[in-house]
Amino acid sequence: MSKIVGEILTFPSGNENIKLRVFGDEFYARRESLDGYTAIYDNNLEKYCYAKLDNGKLVSTGEKINGPIPSGITPHLKEVPEVIKEKFQQQYENSGYSNIEDINLKKNTDDGVNKTKGDNKGLLTGDRSSEGKVLGLTILVEFSDVSTTVTSQDVEQMLNGENYNENGNYCSVKKYFNIMSNEKLEYSNHVIGPIKLPHNRDYYMNAPFPFVEEAMNIVVNDLKIDLSIYDSKRRGIVDAINFLYAGQTVYQGKLWPHNSYFSKDYNGIKTGFYMLSSLGRNVSDISIGTFCHETGHLLCRFPDLYDYGNRDGDYVDSEGIGVYCLMGSGNHLNKGRTPSPICAYLRDLVGWCDKEINLNNKGSYTIKHGDYNTVNKYNTSKENEYFIVENRASFDLDSYLPSSGLAIYHCDIKGSNEWQEDNLAYHYQCALLQSDRNLDLERNVNNGDKGDLFGQGNGIVLSNSTIPSSKEWDGSDSGFIISNTSEPNINIKIEVL
Template identity: 30%
Template sequence: MMKIHLPGLALALSFVLPVSQAAVPFVDHPLQFRQPNGQKLTIYLSGNNYFAEQRLADGKLVVYDNNLKGYAYAVVSANGSALQSTGQLAQPPIGSKQSTPGLLQNQQPGLSPAAKAALVKQAQQQLLGNEEPHQHGPQHLTDGSPKAADDVPMALPATVRGLTVIIQFPNQTGTISKTQVESFLNDLTYTGFGNAQSVRGYFQQVSGSKLDYQNTVTRYYTAKKNKSYYTDNSLSSSVRSQELISEALNWLEYTEGFNFSTLTTNSSKQILGLNFFYAGEADSAWSKGLWPHMGGLSPRFCADGVCTSLYQITNMGTNMAIGTFIHESGHLLLGWPDLYDYDGSSEGSVAAFCVMGYGAIGVQNKFKPTPPVGVFRHLAGWDTVTELNPALNSQAPTGQLSHTSGARQLYRWGNPANTKEAFYIEAVHQSGQNQYQPDQGLAIWHVDPSGSNSNEWKPYIQMEHADGKRDPENKRNRSDATDLYDGNTTAEFNKIFPNALTSRGTNALWWNGSDSGLNISQISSPASTINFTLAAASAGDTYSGTLAVGAQAIVPNNSYFQYNGGTLRLTLSAATGTNFDLYLQRWNGSSWANVAQSTASNSNESLSYAASNGYYRALVRSVTGAGSYQLNIRK
């Protein structure tokens, strides 16, 4: 049960990590488009490169119509699976203008979350093809959900050399110079275009100087055809973009004689950082023509013993912000997943607290993105962790602990029955790279690779929101100033929040519903260093044995124990390939009755039970397989 003590309240929590690829999200992102009749439309995009709702300032939905060669009003199809054109060209709304992001007037109902999720999956397959995240980092499936990944750091080389190709067109030359692009990417002290740092400077800062990401910038390549050929709105963004990219790479190889083997690759000799900037604006409808995106080049380009994998392509415009480039580099270099919700049914759970969520967009964050969450920094090999669960670390510290924002060290409370699940704990202070974080205090992340960013109620990384409101999950905001734990939390939040999974509240439960045992209290006021008290947890008693197929054992020692009441926590670990079930039984005066059980289809089980005074015993039963087991009982 989660207990949170603020000036006298108690708190409980746990940690682990995975990865996917996509793009920086849009939130009422304005797109200027000229209709075939010459009228200018301002369209507001909310979504990402896989699915985006496109609306006018009056809230009406629009889609690009290939027949009309412009944007048309849209309606939901009869089967509810897509938005389709009405065949009528959209007109600029009269006397209606957007003011506050997210508050477009009188929004026309759009697709259901399920329909959006289906379109996301289809678009991911089209853009990414069969490309997998780079093998040096955690792996994810193409639906954005992670594959199984151990909590083991998988670091990049200390220096990563990427390639950035700048492109212009016969009818549109580049206005941002090669020198400016090199500074944007590589200068260690950089403030151009309003940025607080360069791309290289960001990664040096958030990695504690353990990652030096440098980009080789080419001279301008002039495309074979005018820009309008590549911005063909009748084609998806993967068609002409990939044609342009292939042109540029062949130019580099056969005209410039570039040595691609100088670039950093993964173990499969795939280039990690492959980037393309082209002159001017996107000049394309959403997801069409040269719309900025990340994708997998097909067919691959190979030279000098290395090949392409994933790439990112975007326009330079007249002003370049580092946020999008850094977000995409998190995918390309480190395999980090997006932490926002693709189908738009929520704002995710981590929301604006990470560069892979909404921490790379916005008026301030696009110039000074927030850092990656602690779990990502750990898996990159930048931060170490201290295990706090005595069931996993016999030397685990207890009592008053402290954590300093940006200290390169994290706390973790792992799940003995599931080594991939845990809570991470770190301080966040609104200074340095964290300057534009939504809040400051103690952050607690519940991490499990079996989660998915398409499920806001079991994501890969869930933030335990201190106010218990879960505003991002309920699509009320993208984080606010009451999300982190601190000693200044008002009386309104001085309570223990619901911790039943059905209540979807803030809690310290494992995903199987059992109590993690994490208990944090006496959290100090917001500061660079946060102090808190970790209640000592009993390591419990451990019993070992073996079972034949179909056999069962009574623990402890074929007997029972008397308990005066409180929470009983049982954790079972069995031999690989077995499926043993776990039962807690209580004597009811005439027989032993099951009062709690854990019967997952694997070799690990755990349960938590609020026990009254009485006599108890555990029963371990083999469903399939034979072998050894260990049962830990904590009282």
């Protein structure tokens, strides 16, 4: 899934284009005018209009959103949880996840698609392909009314290039996962197309499954592509299929960037999980962030570390881990060109960290930036609950973070980043302790600011009695005490008491 948090996007509305702020994902989203009034698309008028509430549901006023404000309308209108849940369920029923065949995967979706709760030891249920050589199939797709000037060679470089930095991208997708996994995962892609689908783009926004099925039929039946070469584990299922469609990203319906599931047998090889996103209008739009985020779901079975606002029994918005992880909203940093690293918590879960530093042993430690092979961990008295310390100073892939310094995560593989309550029953799976004490991530104020990470500190920086504290989720003293942190740099020194 790919969540949008207040980004300004352009939408067709009648005979003009308008800019709206978007909040949500492919299963439920809300839109606002730039001055904060909720907008809804009026199918009869074929334009975005001011919304009003009718029995807890957003309906159109019939007045266009860029016109005079109707009397009695207030900003930031939201639907009631029951309506949100109903709309979510309708979208889910038309998604690929409602067709998952494997009962072990269905256990992960009691009220919908991949959730923020990782039921498989912190990860999403399903077979991982997070190590070894994996060859993905990437298909470029045009519509009858939308073509692209982006070539397969352009995408090939974005995905596989060794020294790729076009458009300000930090690296290629292959290089990103090579860095994050300490060379344990070599993920490259075979790029084909563009192929052309028979209908216009709007048709595919709302139809249940024709985009994926029509594209795959062309790939296998017309282009004669042998899917078995994309099955690295020889299990009869393609490891990774990626669809990149022509034009700018459409944050509506079935064209919203997402990771989903489509199973069909082609000559003895089945399709399975796939990713869908946009190519952009031209080569200057190409960025790696969303592709990397969706690949995190696809290959590694990473859960999202952000809050959907309507999953896992919770209907309160928060930001989860924010921009401090690829699987939060960090895929959008630098317009997607310098995505945030995968946080140490998730790297550790998939076995990419060969070295574990036990912070339960008192002493002085040097926390190195970019040491993706190491996890610095303090274990609490509770099984599956622990703290991780990571250097997130402003270098390399961390260059576009709003804060620079020491990141301290409070982790529990049985938590959910939907749960911002901070108690034993309901808490984040991976919470960033925010140095400024404001709890902006939990309170949905922002997805990261300059006060989040720990800078230079003399004396006690973190303990049972500080704010934020190192208390366990049940309020008991974990015993974790950090003092005398050095200034943000390639090496940050700390003392554990």
